[in-house]
Amino acid sequence: TLFTFTVTRTGDTTGQTTVDYATTASAVDGVNGDDFVDILNNPVSG
Known part of the structure; x- marks a missing residue:
C-alpha cells in the first residue's frame, strides 16, 4: 500500500533537525523496512 506523509518545519530552519516517526500495523503481516522507499x-x- 502506497502512502504519503508531509513533514512541516516552522521557526528557525537554518540549523539541523531530526524527525522521529513510528508506524503501527493492523494487517496480519504487519510492516517492515521494505515498505518504506522513495520515488x-x-x-x-529513519
Missing part, C-alpha cells in the same frame, strides 16, 4: 525505490532511512 526511485531506494530505502528510506
